[in-house]
Amino acid sequence: MKLRRLRALAVKELLQVVRDPRSLMLALLMPVMQLFLLGYGVNLDIAHVPVCVYDQEGSPFSQGLFKRVQASPYFRIVRSLHDQREIRQAMDNGSCRMALVVPADFSRQVALQRHAAVQAIVDATDDNTATLAAAYANAVVAGFANDVRLDLVERTSGLPLLPAPVAQQSRVWFNEDLESRNFIIPGVVALVLALVGAQLTSLTIAREWERGTMELLVSTPVTPMELLVGKLAPYFAIGLLDGLICLAFAVFWFHVPFRGTLLALLFATSLFLLVVLCVGYFVSVAIPNQIGASQIALFLTIMPISLLSGYAFPIDQMPAAIRLLTYGIYARYYVTILKALFLKGSSLHELWLPVLALAGYAAAMVGLAARAFRKRIG
Amino acid sequence: MSAMPSIPAIEVQALGKRFGDFAAVSNVSFAVERGEILGFLGPNGAGKSTVIRLLCGLLRPTSGRITVDGIDVGRDPEAVRRRIGYMSQKFSLYSDLSVLENLQFFGGVYGVPRQAIGERIQDALRMAGLAGHADTPVHALAGGWKQRLALGCAILHRPRVLVLDEPTSGVDPLSRRRFWDLIHDLAADGVTVLVSTHHMDEAEYCNRVALIDRGRIVALDTPANIRRRALDGELVEVRGTPLGRLLEALAAYPPVRDAAVFGNAVHALLARAADEAPALAAYLAGRGIGEVAVARIEPTLEDAFVRMIGRQAQGAGGAA
Numbered sequence: 001m002k003l004r005r006l007r008a009l010a011v012k013e014l015l016q017v018v019r020d021p022r023s024l025m026l027a028l029l030m031p032v033m034q035l036f037l038l039g040y041g042v043n044l045d046i047a048h049v050p051v052c053v054y055d056q057e058g059s060p061f062s063q064g065l066f067k068r069v070q071a072s073p074y075f076r077i078v079r080s081l082h083d084q085r086e087i088r089q090a091m092d093n094g095s096c097r098m099a100l101v102v103p104a105d106f107s108r109q110v111a112l113q114r115h116a117a118v119q120a121i122v123d124a125t126d127d128n129t130a131t132l133a134a135a136y137a138n139a140v141v142a143g144f145a146n147d148v149r150l151d152l153v154e155r156t157s158g159l160p161l162l163p164a165p166v167a168q169q170s171r172v173w174f175n176e177d178l179e180s181r182n183f184i185i186p187g188v189v190a191l192v193l194a195l196v197g198a199q200l201t202s203l204t205i206a207r208e209w210e211r212g213t214m215e216l217l218v219s220t221p222v223t224p225m226e227l228l229v230g231k232l233a234p235y236f237a238i239g240l241l242d243g244l245i246c247l248a249f250a251v252f253w254f255h256v257p258f259r260g261t262l263l264a265l266l267f268a269t270s271l272f273l274l275v276v277l278c279v280g281y282f283v284s285v286a287i288p289n290q291i292g293a294s295q296i297a298l299f300l301t302i303m304p305i306s307l308l309s310g311y312a313f314p315i316d317q318m319p320a321a322i323r324l325l326t327y328g329i330y331a332r333y334y335v336t337i338l339k340a341l342f343l344k345g346s347s348l349h350e351l352w353l354p355v356l357a358l359a360g361y362a363a364a365m366v367g368l369a370a371r372a373f374r375k376r377i378g
Numbered sequence: 379m380s381a382m383p384s385i386p387a388i389e390v391q392a393l394g395k396r397f398g399d400f401a402a403v404s405n406v407s408f409a410v411e412r413g414e415i416l417g418f419l420g421p422n423g424a425g426k427s428t429v430i431r432l433l434c435g436l437l438r439p440t441s442g443r444i445t446v447d448g449i450d451v452g453r454d455p456e457a458v459r460r461r462i463g464y465m466s467q468k469f470s471l472y473s474d475l476s477v478l479e480n481l482q483f484f485g486g487v488y489g490v491p492r493q494a495i496g497e498r499i500q501d502a503l504r505m506a507g508l509a510g511h512a513d514t515p516v517h518a519l520a521g522g523w524k525q526r527l528a529l530g531c532a533i534l535h536r537p538r539v540l541v542l543d544e545p546t547s548g549v550d551p552l553s554r555r556r557f558w559d560l561i562h563d564l565a566a567d568g569v570t571v572l573v574s575t576h577h578m579d580e581a582e583y584c585n586r587v588a589l590i591d592r593g594r595i596v597a598l599d600t601p602a603n604i605r606r607r608a609l610d611g612e613l614v615e616v617r618g619t620p621l622g623r624l625l626e627a628l629a630a631y632p633p634v635r636d637a638a639v640f641g642n643a644v645h646a647l648l649a650r651a652a653d654e655a656p657a658l659a660a661y662l663a664g665r666g667i668g669e670v671a672v673a674r675i676e677p678t679l680e681d682a683f684v685r686m687i688g689r690q691a692q693g694a695g696g697a698a
Contacts, residue, residue: 008486012472012479019474216470219434220487221459375455377436 001226009222009230013204017234026199031192031242035249038188039181047073049133052096054081061107065118068144069100074136087121097123098133110148185256186342187311187335189246193269194276194301194331197239201280202287202297204231205373209288215377224373228366232277239273240266250342259345267348268341271358272334276301278365285372305331330361385448387412387539387570388433393442395428395593402428403593406442410572412538415565417584418574419683425593426574427467430543433572434464446539460488463532467543467574469524471531473517477508480516480531488535495534502530505560522553529560533569540564542573546580558583578680589683596686601679608682611635612651614658615675616644618667627665631658638684645681 017023051069055062070077078096081087087099101119109115120137124130208214222230247265250256258265280297287293307313308322309331315323326332333354340346348355386409395403403425410416418426431437433444435455444451446458471480481502485495503509506526511519519527525545532540542561546554558580565571565585573584581587582601589597589604597604618624621639628637628646633654636647648654651674662670 002489004489004492005487008483011486012475012483015479016472016474211470211473212466212468213470213472215436215466215468216464217487218436219459219462219464219466220484221456221489222487223456375435376438377431 001223001229005222005226006230006233009227010233013231014234016207017200017238023200023203026196027238027242028245030196030199031245032249034192034195035185035188035246038191039185039249039254048076049074049098049129050078050096051075052079052081052087052090052099053077054084054087054099054101056104057102057106059107061110062102065102065141065144066100069137069140072136072140074133075140091121091123097129098137100137110145111152181254182256182343183339184312185250185254186338187309189243189250189338190272190309190311190331190334191302191305192246193239193243193272194305195298196242197235197273197276198280198283198297198301199294200235200238201232201277202283202293203290204235204281205284206288206290206293210290218375218377222375224375225370227373228281228370232281235277235280236270236273239277240269243269243273256342258342260341261347264348264351265338265341268334268337268351268355268358271355271362272330274362275330275358275365278362278369281369282365282372285369304329308332309335311335330358333358333361386410387414387447388416388572389445390429390433391443393429393432393444394440395425395432395437396440401593403432403439406590406593406595408588408595408598410570412570413565413568414586415561415571415573415584417581417587418572418590419578419581419587419679420574420576420590422576424590426590427543428593429590430541430572430574433541434462435459460535461538463535463537463540465525465528465532465540465542465545467547469528471516471524471528474515476513476515477503477519477527478512480527481534484531485534490535498534498536502527502534506530507556522549522556525549525553525557526560529557533564538568538570540569540571540573542571544574544576546575546577554580578678578683581679587679589686591687591690594690596690597682604682605677605679608686609647609677610685611647611649613675613677613681614646614648614651614655615640615673616646616658616662617642617671618644618662618669620667623665624662624667624670627662627667631661633658636685636688638681638688640680645675645677647685 017027053066053069055066066077069075075098079090081090081099087101090096090099099121101121103109103117103119106118109117118141120134120141122130122134122137205214208217217227243265247258247262251258279300283297283300284293287296305311308315308326308329310326311331315326315332318326336354337351337358340351388408388410390409391407393403393406394401406425406429408416418429420426428437432439433446433451435451435458439452447461449457449461451458472483475483478499481499482495485499490498500509503512506523506529508514508523508527508530511523516524516527529542529545532542540561546557549557554577561571561573562583575581584601586599587597587601587604588595597608599607616624616628621642621644625637625639625644628634628644633648634646635649637644639645646658648658655672655674659670659672662672
């Protein structure tokens with residue numbers, strides 16, 4: 001391999017990408033668009049559920065509960081109702097998804113340290129939201145009740161009271177906020193890189209065939225290996241840049257924690273990019289027109305990666321046969337690495353198994369791609 | 379110059395190429411000397427481009443052998459590619475790149491030494507008449523300029539052999555003339571040129587011409603010799619109207635060995651023009667063909683070509 005030829009090829013390729021609006025958009029705009037689409041679109045959390053309140057007591061005490069509800073990020077009190085029938089109406093016209101009913105004897109029951117029942121009525125047409133909303137409502141009310149009880153005892157006894165002697169305290173590790181976004185966004189990086197990488201490279205050989213420049217390129221002393229390396233180098237750089245853009249948006253926009261090292265991320269991303277770029281190159285060699293090549297590349301990346309990489313759908317919950325299949329999906333290893341780097345801050349050393357698997361894939365794909373192109377026409 | 383002078387620049391032996399059942403090239407052999415301009419002449423689809431692509435190692439031959447500077451194309455195609463400058467039939471530079479960027483790219487892939495590239499690009503720009511247009515995008519260039527730029531890209535690495543596949547197709551006559559001047563300059567510097575064309579007049583610019591028809595070399599000689607020897611007789615130009623009836627009448631007249639329409643006249647082949655022309659004029663006079671004029675002419679390459687192809691077809695027909 002001659003450096004001079006690699007440079008000539010890489011510069012030419014980069015100039016072509018920069019001058020082709022379609023490629024340029026794919027390289028720079030797509031990653032951000034994908035990240036936003038998937039970052040916001042695939043959201044399993046609830047937030048700001050519209051709530052109606054029906055306060056049968058109307059005491060400062062019940063107002064205290066509502067303040068607490070309003071303060072939680074999950075709920076937003078939109079209306080105050082004065083009738084049981086209004087609840088049905090509000091649910092039907094969709095102005096609220098949950099109604100909280102405070103009974104007339106609420107403060108008295110609490111003062112007597114009896115069981116004070118606050119009724120939560122949930123619209124369960126979306127069962128996922130309903131389940132979560134009910135659970136969060138439960139937690140908010142329970143928190144309020146606990147504070148009230150402590151406050152009450154403290155006041156009557158005059159002594160600061162220790163918290164209840166036995167209490168269940170769950171600690172969630174690695175994704176403390178239980179935000180599904182934290183779980184999904186690291187995996188989206190894999191999807192974005194695969195999509196962009198394979199799409200861009202799938203055009204690279206096909207473009208030469210389509211524009212008739214291949215005939216002359218083949219007549220030069222460029223070797224197939226030089227062609228592969230020279231052509232893929234710019235896309236590799238673009239891929240790494242896209243990876244960094246994704247990282248920046250994940251951390252600074254979506255506030256996903258990144259606990260690993262940048263170096264580990266760049267290393268794993270390089271391996272993944274090698275695989276993805278070679279897949280695209282392979283497709284480009286096999287299919288000599290740009291539209292066809294980009295379609296096949298899309299099919300080869302987005303389908304298996306979005307369904308089987310575990311970026312959004314946990315692999316553990318898949319049927320055994322499908323689970324077995326995921327071992328053949330290279331993105332699976334990268335997603336594993338990404339999630340560990342983002343949320344756990346693992347080192348590459350700890351991730352040796354998926355790193356090794358990805359490296360094996362990369363070596364095999366580079367070998368195949370180098371052999372794919374024959375310097376012949378027709 | 380470094381190689382021994384006894385080795386021809388290009389040597390092709392018993393070359394054959396089949397695409398399935400179709401024999402695109404059959405048993406083609408020729409040699410080109412250093413500094414020689416060899417023209418490939420023939421109709422579209424005759425196999426000119428196939429021979430050229432085989433020579434550049436773009437296609438693998440079914441049989442036969444090609445050497446460039448004594449190097450076997452089949453054995454070391456990259457070494458041959460380093461010695462060849464190629465201009466394909468279809469324009470194949472990068473249209474989205476500028477003139478300069480194309481030159482830099484081809485200089486790079488041909489491994490032109492870094493210290494020489496600047497000067498060679500200037501030379502190429504001057505030669506192509508593109509000085510001052512270095513930053514023009516190639517898609518904005520006119521046909522003749524594109525061809526000259528393609529030639530400029532093909533000679534950046536100072537190849538000993540230049541292979542040009544119909545370099546002047548679709549180019550205006552003035553640009554064609556200018557292009558041929560460049561080729562003669564290169565040949566004068568010792569570059570061997572193999573050039574295909576279907577413009578018969580361009581063949582006159584070549585040192586030797588190979589007439590190619592249906593994948594075979596029908597004749598290979600200097601243009602003058604081909605004109606002289608191809609015709610087994612002497613040529614007369616016959617004028618008269620209507621042309622169709624004139625041609626029919628000539629074809630039916632036994633002393634005429636061959637007759638073909640050229641422009642608004644018919645060229646007829648006779649054994650001895652001086653003896654037979656008066657009888658021919660008399661024969662035509664009674665056939666309802668207006669004013670008849672018969673004149674002896676010197677054959678052009680096109681006459682020779684038409685006659686040779688006709689003979690080939692007859693031979694093939696007789697054998698079948």
